[in-house]
Amino acid sequence: MKVKLASSYGFCFGVKRAIKIAEAYENSATMGPLIHNQDEINRLKNDFNVGLYQNLKEVKDDDTVIIRTHGIPKNDLKDLKAQKAKVINATCPFVTTPQQIVKKMSKEGYSILIFGDSSHPEVKGVKSYGEDQDDVHVIMEIDEIKNLNFKNSKIATVAQTTKKKEKYLEIVNHLILRNKEVRVFNTICDATFENQDAARDLSKEVDVMVVIGGKNSSNTKQLHSICKENCEDSYLIENHNEIENSWFEGKKLCGVTAGASTPDWIIQEVVNKIEKIN
Amino acid sequence: MKVKLASSYGFCFGVKRAIKIAEAYENSATMGPLIHNQDEINRLKNDFNVGLYQNLKEVKDDDTVIIRTHGIPKNDLKDLKAQKAKVINATCPFVTTPQQIVKKMSKEGYSILIFGDSSHPEVKGVKSYGEDQDDVHVIMEIDEIKNLNFKNSKIATVAQTTKKKEKYLEIVNHLILRNKEVRVFNTICDATFENQDAARDLSKEVDVMVVIGGKNSSNTKQLHSICKENCEDSYLIENHNEIENSWFEGKKLCGVTAGASTPDWIIQEVVNKIEKIN
Structure with a gap:
């Protein structure tokens, strides 16, 4: 069976970069899970002995600690650096940008508005860079805006990287x-939308489409639904074990895409198996 | 006849201010007409000997020259100041603001976009404050935006004060x-919209409505059309000579408003005449 991959699929730039960094620091530990995929976390543990800390208190002297793509609050980073641990910052550059903007704008006397989820680690980190925490506001919905009291008439705004x-x-x-x-x-x-656009394009030119990702992952389910619009025979699987030969009977070209938390090696296993089907 | 004036009508803040300034400088001259109303220009000439220059070349040493609300281009102001003439700046503060913003932003390396009419004196003046004139862009319609080549990825924008x-x-x-x-x-x-909102409100509570302004003035015609929506008996006049007694027969309350170029004394003459009608 001939297989064609979407022009954009799976991990975004920031996650790919963080995994490469983790692989380069054997025996280190990430501060919080690097990715929402247990198979990948297990692989990093087994192949590179990359551990996982859930909070700062677990960090011991001489540890190598990797900050994940979301970043961490300013004071947590300061505390980490004050310890003897070696800190490797794998914060996505697209997240470092809003952190630095909030820092600079708030120093220049702007009130800050962050469009995002206040409970999300990325937003917590970005918010922490404001000089006056009482004048850094976070909202998810336009309705919440009327409850805000900006201290200045000059407002600077940033958005969580994954927002619409x-x-x-x-x-x-x-x-x-x-x-x-x-x-x-x-x-x-644009990463999320790039995967969606690529899945839309590919599903229009193939006979059968396979989407790889968590069955509960909202971004994977959305990819699947986009593919089904253009290609009726679109299947959602978590790994190669779920592939059924019957899907490919009488088909000529199979498209493959994957959700944002699906590691490349899982995708590769799927591609290899489909390519062997006659 | 009882008369009620709209809560906002006639001249905006900037024009009222400029006229007060002109009245305070007898024997001066304005650079360009202070207002699109010949009666008012005549009054300033007759009562205060305020003349009118159409261009810089007419200015003589020891003249007192009044810059009108729209402002003038930076270099014209410089040339004026280099002469021996005394310069009185009646530029509306709401126009000085975008001039200063364009100056500051363009110094800080921003590309500038002005939303407005490139042939309007206000816009010409605002544009002139950009450091790099090739990177100060003016558009009236969204369609024009794709033709622009900004030199920077940081853009600062201002709008002509009367735009939507x-x-x-x-x-x-x-x-x-x-x-x-x-x-x-x-x-x-907000001045234009304040007059419109006030006319809308007033026309809902009166029997008859009189709108004073130029028959060719687009803002006066718009006021008239807003009033007619709520009060069928709405009349557009240029001055008190056009008032007809029959309009007020059987009516109890007459609303009055005026276009943005209508001087207060013309409005007052209309009000006085209507109040005398039984």
């Missing part, structure tokens, strides 16, 4: 109509 | 989706 642009614009427009100056930083990352 | 906010947001949203940083200054003035 349309909702960010809605919030930004509200601010522009009510404030003298709004400094808008578009910190939204 | 909805159209400004459309342009700003386009920029946000395509640039790392967009610094949005809301320089749109």
